[in-house]
Structure formats: structure tokens, C-alpha cells
Amino acid sequence: MNESLGKHYDAAAAYEKYYDAWEAAGCFKGKPQQPGPTFTMVIPPPNVTGSLHMGHALNNTLQDILARYHRMDGYNTVWIPGTDHASIAVHWVLEREFKKEGTNRFDLGRDEFLKRAWAFKEEAENNILTQLRALGVSCDWERKRFTMDEGLSRAVRECFVRLYEDGLIYRAQRLVNWDPVAQTTLSDLEVIHEEGADGELWSFAYPLADGSGEIVVATTRPETMLGDTAVAVHPDDDRYKSIIGKMIKHPITGREFPIVADAILVDPEFGTGAVKVTPAHDPNDFEVGVRHKLPMINLLNKDGTFNENGGPFVGLDRFEVRRAVKEKIESLGLDRGTEAHKMNIGRSERSGTVVEPMLSTQWFVKAKPLAAPALAAVENGFTKFVPTQWENTYYAWLRDIRDWCISRQLWWGHQVPAWYDDEENVYVGHSEADVRTKHALGDDIKLRQDPDILDTWFSSALWPFSTMGWPDKTPELARWYPTATLTTGFDIIFFWVARMMMMGQYLMGSVPFKDVYIHALIRDKNGDKMSKTKGNVVNPLEMIDKYGCDAFRFTLTAFAAQGRDMRWDENRAEGYSKFVNKIWQAFRFTMSHIGDVEPSELQKFPAAETDSMYNRWIRHKLREAILQYGTSIKEYRFNEAANSIYHFIWDELCDWYLELVKPALYGKAEHGEATKLGVQQTLYLVFHSLARALHPVMPFFTEELWAQLPATEGYIMNATMPKPEDFASEHEAAKEIDFLQSTIVAVRRVRAEFGVPVKENVEVLVRTDASSWETMASHSVALSNLAKATMKALDGGSVPEKSATEVVTDTELFLPLEGLIDFAAEKVRLEKDLKKLDKEINGLRKQLGNQKFLNRAPNEIVADKKSQLSDAEGRETRVKAAIERLS
RNA sequence: GGGCGAAUAGCUCAGCGGUAGAGCGCCUGCCUUACAAGCAGGAUGUCGGGAGUUCAAUCCUCUCUUCGCCCACCA
Numbered sequence: 001m002n003e004s005l006g007k008h009y010d011a012a013a014a015y016e017k018y019y020d021a022w023e024a025a026g027c028f029k030g031k032p033q034q035p036g037p038t039f040t041m042v043i044p045p046p047n048v049t050g051s052l053h054m055g056h057a058l059n060n061t062l063q064d065i066l067a068r069y070h071r072m073d074g075y076n077t078v079w080i081p082g083t084d085h086a087s088i089a090v091h092w093v094l095e096r097e098f099k100k101e102g103t104n105r106f107d108l109g110r111d112e113f114l115k116r117a118w119a120f121k122e123e124a125e126n127n128i129l130t131q132l133r134a135l136g137v138s139c140d141w142e143r144k145r146f147t148m149d150e151g152l153s154r155a156v157r158e159c160f161v162r163l164y165e166d167g168l169i170y171r172a173q174r175l176v177n178w179d180p181v182a183q184t185t186l187s188d189l190e191v192i193h194e195e196g197a198d199g200e201l202w203s204f205a206y207p208l209a210d211g212s213g214e215i216v217v218a219t220t221r222p223e224t225m226l227g228d229t230a231v232a233v234h235p236d237d238d239r240y241k242s243i244i245g246k247m248i249k250h251p252i253t254g255r256e257f258p259i260v261a262d263a264i265l266v267d268p269e270f271g272t273g274a275v276k277v278t279p280a281h282d283p284n285d286f287e288v289g290v291r292h293k294l295p296m297i298n299l300l301n302k303d304g305t306f307n308e309n310g311g312p313f314v315g316l317d318r319f320e321v322r323r324a325v326k327e328k329i330e331s332l333g334l335d336r337g338t339e340a341h342k343m344n345i346g347r348s349e350r351s352g353t354v355v356e357p358m359l360s361t362q363w364f365v366k367a368k369p370l371a372a373p374a375l376a377a378v379e380n381g382f383t384k385f386v387p388t389q390w391e392n393t394y395y396a397w398l399r400d401i402r403d404w405c406i407s408r409q410l411w412w413g414h415q416v417p418a419w420y421d422d423e424e425n426v427y428v429g430h431s432e433a434d435v436r437t438k439h440a441l442g443d444d445i446k447l448r449q450d451p452d453i454l455d456t457w458f459s460s461a462l463w464p465f466s467t468m469g470w471p472d473k474t475p476e477l478a479r480w481y482p483t484a485t486l487t488t489g490f491d492i493i494f495f496w497v498a499r500m501m502m503m504g505q506y507l508m509g510s511v512p513f514k515d516v517y518i519h520a521l522i523r524d525k526n527g528d529k530m531s532k533t534k535g536n537v538v539n540p541l542e543m544i545d546k547y548g549c550d551a552f553r554f555t556l557t558a559f560a561a562q563g564r565d566m567r568w569d570e571n572r573a574e575g576y577s578k579f580v581n582k583i584w585q586a587f588r589f590t591m592s593h594i595g596d597v598e599p600s601e602l603q604k605f606p607a608a609e610t611d612s613m614y615n616r617w618i619r620h621k622l623r624e625a626i627l628q629y630g631t632s633i634k635e636y637r638f639n640e641a642a643n644s645i646y647h648f649i650w651d652e653l654c655d656w657y658l659e660l661v662k663p664a665l666y667g668k669a670e671h672g673e674a675t676k677l678g679v680q681q682t683l684y685l686v687f688h689s690l691a692r693a694l695h696p697v698m699p700f701f702t703e704e705l706w707a708q709l710p711a712t713e714g715y716i717m718n719a720t721m722p723k724p725e726d727f728a729s730e731h732e733a734a735k736e737i738d739f740l741q742s743t744i745v746a747v748r749r750v751r752a753e754f755g756v757p758v759k760e761n762v763e764v765l766v767r768t769d770a771s772s773w774e775t776m777a778s779h780s781v782a783l784s785n786l787a788k789a790t791m792k793a794l795d796g797g798s799v800p801e802k803s804a805t806e807v808v809t810d811t812e813l814f815l816p817l818e819g820l821i822d823f824a825a826e827k828v829r830l831e832k833d834l835k836k837l838d839k840e841i842n843g844l845r846k847q848l849g850n851q852k853f854l855n856r857a858p859n860e861i862v863a864d865k866k867s868q869l870s871d872a873e874g875r876e877t878r879v880k881a882a883i884e885r886l887s
Numbered sequence: 888g889g890g891c892g893a894a895u896a897g898c899u900c901a902g903c904g905g906u907a908g909a910g911c912g913c914c915u916g917c918c919u920u921a922c923a924a925g926c927a928g929g930a931u932g933u934c935g936g937g938a939g940u941u942c943a944a945u946c947c948u949c950u951c952u953u954c955g956c957c958c959a960c961c962a
Binding site: 266276286392397493525567574588640748752755757858864872 | 889890891892893898899900901902903905906909910911912915916917919921922924925926927928929941942943954955956957958959960961962
């Protein structure tokens, strides 16, 4: 026995032993020049602010399984890693630090801020990448990219310029989402709509300028009345027809503005049927403002305080103004009451503050023209979502897409490649020099670059090709684009997947990936989303520590059923760590019994004369497991892949095969020493195959097996996947062993129920046909070892009166257990069996008596049912006879 | 207001029209020289309710109930 085979597998030691060694040996390296079909993936780049969470763990484990599987299956495989600069998230982290230091980014200034940001990035990136390695991911680290690398920044500028020149990027004054805490715009996707918040609908009266009366309006945001430039009513509303066109005098600012008729905005049934219009702070009102050419009064400073348009409330925060306005109006006698009102509030995804719609000049991507090909690509099947249900989500968003605000008033990110002269003319280009050349601007003209940066997702959208060197024409792009599979969570289908689809087709002319595998969300045990604030976060690194990386990965894999969220259950991880141990123990056993064979001999397929029914059977089962495993992985049914192997190893290899071949290994088999070699060769074949098959799921563990297994060379990931063709189908062996198993189980059942001492041998009388008896006799050693039973043919003799009975298909087993059996109990037991049989028989008879069934069901189903029935009937007769004998 | 998903053993969940499964937990008996991180045996289910399609439904269709989630500019 190999000295280094410890009693237990040491997962942490295996990580130490292998991870860096794999990398150093270039195992993960993608080589574009290598032949073969390609399998390419780009990692969803984790934020540099992040630390490894369960989502990452699942996502990257599944990707690693795909990468390792395809690498061993003959594909030219590469998995490109990297990180995302996560603009607003980094700002958020740094701002908190600044606050502790009693400063802020504006006091520090842009240059100092960026220094700090880069320093932070270096440290944080290192952290997340180290954690990813602990998972065992086989990324090509030499190709690691960061979204703000020079190459990727160049890609961003190139993309921006092209879109601009094609008229797909424009600069305009629009109503945007403003985060007054982070002090930047946000895209629509970064605003989280909080449903059903308790709010109030407050009504107040606007006096008409001519003193002829008032008009009552309602609002959930009282402070916006300072920016009202109209009140709208429905043109057909008789209540207001006469006052359309009249002026209102603002009770606080004194401005005068009109009552307008607008059929689009106003629902005469709602409230008073009159709507206050604040074009600079409400999307609907903005449209009204455009339609009626109303002035648009911006009320807010960047930090959410009121600007000079706020009349008496200049400098106050928006929420203070809300209270102040209500008080003022009340004091003027214009308050018309409040009522409770469920409302939706838009909050900033990052800062959590209430987002203000605000009029502002920003850069936008014209989305519709880009969305059309992205939609068509999925409709036409060039890119497939797995599970397909996500295609609906994708369609819905793209069909209704609106322009994308891409400029942010932040500093960490890609600065907008646009320059302005003193007259505010805009020049877009790759650099200031480029702009000067292109537009023939003399040195006398001063240019300043747009201070804003781009939405982080703008650079992420280029990830599948910017990581491969675009816009240059690189060998990588030629060989590896488009990628095979993108694996990600549903929460970024819009943010990322859809945008990569748009940019991929726009810039590369083809989809960025063939498959999009959307994995489920891991929730906590109660089904709640894991979050730091709830304190229910499970740390994957802790799980790795506790159960070992291989068991943890296996757990995630076994959890990964398609299309459904999963609740994390640590019991499962514990269970699978036992599974790892189970394999280890079986392997130790195997190793202790194959050591005396020359490796060259071990590697041979068993010759006919040394082979056995047990070997044929286990190879048949292995073939089935591997077939299922490969298909499952290719179809992204990871849980099925895990289960097929689990079942094979535990329920077939360990529970039966190893037990069945022990006599042969000990030289006690019925066929003598001759069968030993065949068993050793089969054991070798089984472990040699299993290790390779399991490698994608359990990389470290299988490497350890590989290292111990004789006659293996190099690292296991350089070996190839076992194929079903490596083993023949052995249906006869399967049938025979099935019969043997049923017999053993039947004897064990009787033994257990009647408390026959474990070590006591029992004699079993068998009534059956000649060929079944012959089969049974050939397994006498197995029956003796596994059932502690000595089988004797009844041979026309009479059935012993005092015996327990079991029926296995057409074979009857009688166990004369004089003195042990409580015959009343045996009768009860048999009657229970009979009841079950009756139910089965009735069902089958009914079905087979149905002419329609006979006519319409497929022949093999009918034949199957018939044999089931005759089998059941046979057993029924025999069970009945047994009951008779006891009466 | 739209859209999507889920409901299966005590718990967490698989289940690809043809006699209901796994892990954990539970009961009984075992330290059998690979494994007590184990072995053998056992119990537990109107597959959420109702209707339909089908020879046949846990699976397909409709409907109801109960939970999730996503999208959406109603004052």
C-alpha cells in the first residue's frame, strides 16, 4: 500500500500542493494556435470592491466545471478572468473612508482621489482574486484584465467615438435620475423602485391670478410646487373648461403660470382632475412641458438642497423644504387636506437615497437601433438562454428599451472622450491630439475634456472582446470570439447580458456568446436573500475551510438544478464531504489490493478468461453513469451530473461491487485465483475513469487520486475525459446482478425482521427453474458473504412447514427458522406484501383490460405491463401459498 | 398595472407522460480487517384544491388558493 495514502483526504493540503503547481505548469493557459474546436469563456468580472460570496462561488464553480470538462474533452479551451472597476461602488467605499478622516472627495480633489482609488483597487483586487483561486478556478491568469487597463480603456474610447460618429451617442438636456448623496446621475436600472411605501397625497389650492377663484391640485412631493409652471386639466372636463388659459399666481414665489389642457397627462377621474406640472422634476410633467413649451425650472443643487429658484427656502434640504412648503401653504389658508396614499419610491441602488428626477445635460446612448439586432439574435437562436424562460425577460426589456444615460459625475472610471472649446462646441475623439487633428484646431484654441466619466456598464458591455484585444485584430479574437457560454445570475441580464449582446453585434458583427446559462440565486435556509444587513450571509471561504473545496464544489453542483432558487443547507455540504471520504476509503481499499500487479498489466482491459460477471456489470453501470454525466454537463444540468456519479459510486461501486469482488481479491472466489487479475484491472479502470470524470467538479481531490494511481502521468486535467465507448453495454450482466441483488436483499430482510444474529449462517431452500438455480449457484460465495446464506435447491422436496418466505420474480426462497420465527408475525408480514401486490395487480389488470390502452399505447409499454402483471401474479400465488402453509 | 416562477416525505430539494425519489432527520440491529465520516433493515406522501386533454397525468391545458421575484413615469 502506498505510504502517502492517509486515512483521510486532506483538502487544504491538496490545495497547497496543486493550485500553484498547475498554474506554474501552464495548465490553465489558453493557446489560440492550438487545434481543435474552441471553448471560450469570459468571467463575469467581479467588482474590485467585492469579496467572495455564495453567488460568486456558484457562478465560478459552474464555469470551472465547464472549462475543465471541455479542456479534457478535446476543446481548445480558455477562460479569461478579470475584474471590474465598479465606479460608483468604489466611490461609495472611499467616501465612507473619507468621512472617517473628516474629509470628502471634493476637498481632496480629483487627482488625489484617483491616487487613493488606484491604491484601493490594487489591494481589493488582489483580495477577490485570491479568494477566487481558493475555489480552484482554472482561469488563464496571464490573460487577467481589468476594465480600466489601458487596452480596455482604448476599447471604451473607440466604442464611444464610433457610436458618436454613427449618431448613436448624443448629448442632450433630459430629465435624468439624480442621486443627491452620491451626487451623480444614474441609469434607469440603477434606480430601485420600492413598492407600496406609505406616503400621503396632499392637496392644496392654487389661487387664480385674477382673483376669480382657485384650483385644487394634489401631490406626493409638496416641495416640487416651487417649480410648477402650469396646472393641467383634461380638455373635456366641464369643471375646468371655462378656466383653461387663465393664469395662476404662485402663492409663494409670486410667479404667474397658466392652466393648460392636456388629454395625455390628465385622468379626469383621479383626484380633483387637475394636475400640477413641474417639468424639471417629473418625467410626465417634462413631456407636458415640451408639448406646451412651458418654462422648466430646476430647483435643486447637486446635493439635494434647494437652489436660488427655491424662493424663501434657498439652501434647505429637499425634505426640509417639503415640510416648510406645507407649513407655508397652511398658513396661507390654502391647505386642502391630506389622505394616506401608497406610493412607489425610487431609491439609488448604491446610496439608498431617494432619487430625484432632474433636468440635466448628459450623454446618452440611443438604444433602439442597438436593441433590434440583440433581440433578433435571440429570436433567431444565435444565442440561447438556459433555462429558456429568461428569454422572455430579455425580450421584454429590449422591446421597451429607453435611451441609456451613460455620463456620471464621478471620477473613478473612463472619462468621456469629448472636449469643449470656449464656445462650448463639442469634439469627440480618442484623445485631445486626435480631436485637434481631426478638426484642424490650432494651438490657440483652448480645449477642456468633459469631466464626467462613463457608466461602469459601458465598459463591461465590451468585455467579451475588449479582453481579447479589440479594437486590434488579434489572433485571440479570430480564434476565440464569439465565446461559448456566459454564466451569470438573472439580476444582470439587463445591466450586462443585453448590453454585451448589443455592443457585440454592433462592434464585432456577431453575438458575443452562444449560450447564456442563468444560474439560480442562493438564498439562506429560510428562503431570504443573503445580505450583509440581514446578517444571513454564508461565507464560501468558511465552507471551504470546514468541508474542503471539493465537497463544497460538489454541493454547489448538486444544488444547481435549472431555473429555481436554492436554499443553502449546510447539511448537504456535510453529506457531500462524507461522500468525498467515501470515495477516498474505496480508493484506499483499491490501492491496497492492486499494488502487486505491474502497472503495464493493470492498464490492460481484462481478458475474457479472467473477467467476471461482476466486472462486466460494474463497467456497464460506469458506462451509464458517464453517459449521463457528459450529457448532463453539456445540457447544463449540473445537479444531474453530480447525482449520476454520486449514485454510481455509493450505491453501486461501494455497496455492491467492492463487496462482490472481495472474495476474488482474497483469492477465495469460486473461479479461484484466475479472476483476481480481472478484478484488479477493472478496479483500476473504474478509478482511472472516475477520477477523470469527477475532475471538473472535484479538481483537487481527483488530482490526488491521479497522483496515487499507478501508471498515470502529468496532471489529470491534461488527460482526456472517459467516454462511454470505453466500456461495452452488458445487459445480461445487469440483469443477472439485479437478480442476485434482489435475492440478497430478500434474505437480509427476513433476517433483519426476525432478528437472526448477524453472524449466524442461514440455510435457504430455493424453488425455481433450472437456469435460475444455476445462476444462483454460481453466486454462492456472494450469497454466503453478503446474505450469510447457504442456498439449497428444493429439488422436488416439500416446502418446510415452519419457514419464512420471500418471492423474487419466479423464484421462491424459504428460510426455515425454527425457533426464531413468530409465525403470527410472519403471516402479518406476508399479508402486507399481498395487499401491496393486490393493489398492483388490480391496477395492471384494469389497464390491460382496457381496449383503448392496448390499441393506442406503444407496444413496448404494453409488453412491459404484461410482464409486470405476470410477474406480480406469480408472486401473488407464491405469497398466498406461503400464507396457506402458516394457517 | 404588466410579466415570470414556485407549491412533492418532518426539513432542504430532485423528478425528461408509463407502478413516487435523494440527502438530512427518525426507528431497529450491527465496531463485518476501505470507510461508525460507516454497514444492514424499516417507517413516513389525498405529488396545494378543482376541472380538462390523454389508453395513461406529479409531469401537458385551464382555473382557484398561497407564497416569491422581475418590470412599470399615474398626479
